[in-house]
Amino acid sequence: MTAVTPGFDFAVSIDCVLFGFDGAELKILLIERNEEPFKDWWALPGNLVNHDESVDQSAQRILKELTGLSDIYMEQYYAFGDVERHPQGRVISVAYYAMLRLGGDKPLKPLSTYAKKAQWVNVANLPKLAFDHQHILNKGLEKIKRRIKHLPLAFELLPEKFTLTQVQSVYELILGKKLDKRNFRKKILSFKVLKELEEKQRGVSFRAATLYKFDKRKYNKLFGKEISF
Amino acid sequence: MTAVTPGFDFAVSIDCVLFGFDGAELKILLIERNEEPFKDWWALPGNLVNHDESVDQSAQRILKELTGLSDIYMEQYYAFGDVERHPQGRVISVAYYAMLRLGGDKPLKPLSTYAKKAQWVNVANLPKLAFDHQHILNKGLEKIKRRIKHLPLAFELLPEKFTLTQVQSVYELILGKKLDKRNFRKKILSFKVLKELEEKQRGVSFRAATLYKFDKRKYNKLFGKEISF
DNA sequence: AATATAACGTGTATTTTTTACACTAAGTAA
DNA sequence: TTACTTAGTGTAAAAAATACACGTTATATT
Numbered sequence: 001m002t003a004v005t006p007g008f009d010f011a012v013s014i015d016c017v018l019f020g021f022d023g024a025e026l027k028i029l030l031i032e033r034n035e036e037p038f039k040d041w042w043a044l045p046g047n048l049v050n051h052d053e054s055v056d057q058s059a060q061r062i063l064k065e066l067t068g069l070s071d072i073y074m075e076q077y078y079a080f081g082d083v084e085r086h087p088q089g090r091v092i093s094v095a096y097y098a099m100l101r102l103g104g105d106k107p108l109k110p111l112s113t114y115a116k117k118a119q120w121v122n123v124a125n126l127p128k129l130a131f132d133h134q135h136i137l138n139k140g141l142e143k144i145k146r147r148i149k150h151l152p153l154a155f156e157l158l159p160e161k162f163t164l165t166q167v168q169s170v171y172e173l174i175l176g177k178k179l180d181k182r183n184f185r186k187k188i189l190s191f192k193v194l195k196e197l198e199e200k201q202r203g204v205s206f207r208a209a210t211l212y213k214f215d216k217r218k219y220n221k222l223f224g225k226e227i228s229f
Numbered sequence: 230m231t232a233v234t235p236g237f238d239f240a241v242s243i244d245c246v247l248f249g250f251d252g253a254e255l256k257i258l259l260i261e262r263n264e265e266p267f268k269d270w271w272a273l274p275g276n277l278v279n280h281d282e283s284v285d286q287s288a289q290r291i292l293k294e295l296t297g298l299s300d301i302y303m304e305q306y307y308a309f310g311d312v313e314r315h316p317q318g319r320v321i322s323v324a325y326y327a328m329l330r331l332g333g334d335k336p337l338k339p340l341s342t343y344a345k346k347a348q349w350v351n352v353a354n355l356p357k358l359a360f361d362h363q364h365i366l367n368k369g370l371e372k373i374k375r376r377i378k379h380l381p382l383a384f385e386l387l388p389e390k391f392t393l394t395q396v397q398s399v400y401e402l403i404l405g406k407k408l409d410k411r412n413f414r415k416k417i418l419s420f421k422v423l424k425e426l427e428e429k430q431r432g433v434s435f436r437a438a439t440l441y442k443f444d445k446r447k448y449n450k451l452f453g454k455e456i457s458f
Numbered sequence: 459a460a461t462a463t464a465a466c467g468t469g470t471a472t473t474t475t476t477t478a479c480a481c482t483a484a485g486t487a488a
Numbered sequence: 489t490t491a492c493t494t495a496g497t498g499t500a501a502a503a504a505a506t507a508c509a510c511g512t513t514a515t516a517t518t
Contacts, residue, residue, distance in 0.1 A: 005318065007240045007277040012310070012321050048236045051319055055310030079308040079323045081241070081284030089234065090280055092241050092321065094308045165465080182468070183506065190504090200514095206464045207514040394495080411497070412477065419475095435493045436485040 013086075013093045014059045015046035015133065016074060017140035018067075019123075020102035021157040023166065026123045026173045027102060028137065031066050031115035037087050038130035042121070044137065046093065047114060059096045067118040068109035074098040077143050078136075085132045093131075097140045099156040148174050149229050152193060155214040163201055163209035164188065171229055179229065187229070193219040242315075242322045243288045244275035244362065245303060246369035247296075248352075249331035250386040252395065255352045255402045256331060257366065260295050260344035266316050267359035271350070273366065275322065276343060288325045296347040297338035303327040306372045307365075314361045322360075326369045328385040377403050378458050381422060384443040392430055392438035393417065400458055408458065416458070422448040 018029040030042045045066040049058040055076070064070045074096035081092045100106070108118040121127070129137070147153055154170040155162075168184050188194065194212045201208040247258040259271045274295040278287040284305070293299045303325035310321045329335070337347040350356070358366070376382055383399040384391075397413050417423065423441045430437040 005240075008318055009237055009280060010239045010241045010278070010321075011234075011236045012239045012241070049239070049310070049321075051238060052312060054312050055308065055321065058310075076308065079284065079305065079321075081278070081287075081323065083281060083283050089237055092239075092278075092284065092308075092323070094310065094321075163466090180507075181466095182508085185467085187505085204465085205515060207466050207512080209466060392495090409478075410495090411479085414496085416476090433494085434486055436483080436495050438495055 009090065011086075011089060011091045012049040012055065013046055013091050014049060014055065014062050015044040015080075015093050015095045015136050016059060016063050017044060017095060017097040017137055018063075018069075018072070018074075019097065019099045019140075019144060019157065020120050021099075021170055021173070022102045022120070024169075027120040028123050028126070029067060029100075029108070029118060030121050030127075030129070031110065031118045033114070033130060034116045035114050040116075041130040042127045043130035044133045045115070045118065046133075048091070049094075055094050059094075065112040066110050066115045068111060069100075069106060072098050072100065078139055080132060080136060082132070093136070095136050095140065097143060099144070099153055101157060101159050103159060145174055145176075152191070152214070152219060158214075161197060161199065161211040161213055163211060164194075165209060167212075175229060184229075191219075238319065240315075240318060240320045241278040241284065242275055242320050243278060243284065243291050244273040244309075244322050244324045244365050245288060245292050246273060246324060246326040246366055247292075247298075247301070247303075248326065248328045248369075248373060248386065249349050250328075250399055250402070251331045251349070253398075256349040257352050257355070258296060258329075258337070258347060259350050259356075259358075260339065260347045262343070262359060263345045264343050269345075270359040271356045272359035273362045274344070274347065275362075277320070278323075284323050288323075294341040295339050295344045297340060298329075298335060301327050301329065307368055309361060309365060311361070322365070324365050324369065326372060328373070328382055330386060330388050332388060374403055374405075381420070381443070381448060387443075390426060390428065390440040390442055392440060393423075394438060396441075404458060413458075420448075420451065422451060 020027040020029065029045060031045050033039055033041050033043050045063055047062045047066065049055055053061065059074055060070070063072060063074070075098065076094060076096050079092055079094045083090065085091065085093070102120060110116070110118055123141070144153065148171065154167055157170050158166055164185055167188060168179060168181065171184070172179055193215050195215050197211045197213060199211045201211060249256040249258065258274060260274050262268055262270050262272050274292055276291045276295065278284055282290065288303055289299070292301060292303070304327065305323060305325050308321055308323045312319065314320065314322070331349060339345070339347055352370070373382065377400065383396055386399050387395055393414055396417060397408060397410065400413070401408055422444050424444045426440045426442060428440045430440060
């Protein structure tokens with residue numbers, strides 16, 4: 001218990017909206033809460049910012065504590081500040097999003113008892129979420145829709161080596177519409193940020209597609225040139 | 230003095246980045262502070278959020294108190310949350326921007342003694358600003374640069390009736406580059422959101438240009454169609 | 459071995475959009 | 489009337505976007 005200067009009676013929290021792609025579905029990372037309020041509810045990974053850390057640092061720490069994931073570049077996209085958004089006091093929440101390649105290499109393991117577990121959930125089939133998290137998530141989705149039209153974000157969702165069809169799937173899922181295969185390929189290749197590998201896809205039960213990888217060096221040079229789907 | 234739940238020891242503030250255009254220069258609205266810290270410094274209009282108001286409501290109130298302006302639609306664009314950004318405690322600042330038509334019709338008159346005065350200042354010639362306000366402003370500028378490429382924001386800066394040359398000036402100022410007159414006109418007219426008036430410019434000392442106005446109805450229908458300069 | 463299957467990978471013609479570019483017209487002021 | 493300054497206009501060439509369909513190839517099945 002401490003005495004306070006008037007005005008200094010807010011809490012600030014972070015909520016993380018992590019998108020993932022498993023090759024077929026767009027997923028989002030949720031935790032099952034182990035604390036009141038909303039104990040046992042599904043929620044976005046989130047918690048209060050500490051007094052001695054910046055909100056950016058806090059986002060990293062909280063993500064790690066609740067999911068075990070570290071070194072994920074997240075981008076801040078909105079601060080949610082309605083009076084009634086948190087039942088236990090005045091809490092402003094700063095939301096971040098990131099896109100992740102999903103795979104066995106990243107085990108989800110909450111380090112804190114604040115979350116019972118963390119799990120990837122299909123965006124198309126979500127449970128009821130705690131607080132205003134559905135709203136926060138919706139706004140995150142809108143954000144990446146706008147962003148992916150102009151930046152090659154799709155590659156953050158894909159494994160290091162991927163096929164052009166996979167890239168197209170990501171665009172189609174996020175934009176919510178079908179794209180023409182030939183035109184899509186023409187365009188995505190025209191940016192010259194994909195490197196064709198010698199290698200082919202393995203373990204598929206039909207004709208294997210050529211694998212590509214994303215050339216970040218070339219992408220960074222590209223700068224300013226905007227893409228548009 | 231009140232006792233606090235741990236974590237509830239932050240303050241949240243609002244900072245407003247208001248852009249204005251006087252026909253020639255891009256301006257920004259600053260106040261001269263009348264309170265510590267940074268008393269007598271120039272700063273963005275900003276203050277602490279009250280406990281019983283949402284951050285959006287707070288932005289409206291604070292703008293009004295410090296400048297006398299009301300009913301300005303402002304859009305939130307970023308939350309600044311570095312530990313050291315405020316010398317008197319842990320203050321997270323949520324930044325908003327708006328674009329305004331500048332003219333004699335909007336007197337600037339602080340209603341609170343927190344600001345000595347409010348004044349439009351040329352963006353190209355700014356004084357040293359309080360806190361991290363230069364940083365907040367820079368980020369706001371980047372934001373509107375990106376936005377104006379895709380939305381007809383320019384019209385928010387212009388008077389109700391304006392010439393095509395004025396529209397072009399706004400684009401050139403914000404984007405920081407010259408545009409071709411014929412191509413610019415072809416493009417801006419192609420969106421069919423401008424209505425040509427019978428009227429001509431008055432009081433200019435050379436050939437008077439035709440006046441146009443922005444047709445918000447048509448613009449709202451446009452939706453989805455993106456513009457790009 | 460032959461066959462069926464399912465996704466891979468490719469090209470062209472048409473339309474639309476973008477770009478580059480320079481002069482005459484109109485109004486004001488001296 | 490002349491000088492000045494900004495308004496206003498068109499076209500050709502290049503680039504980008506769109507619409508559209510079939511032979512190829514690896515695997516699985518019989």
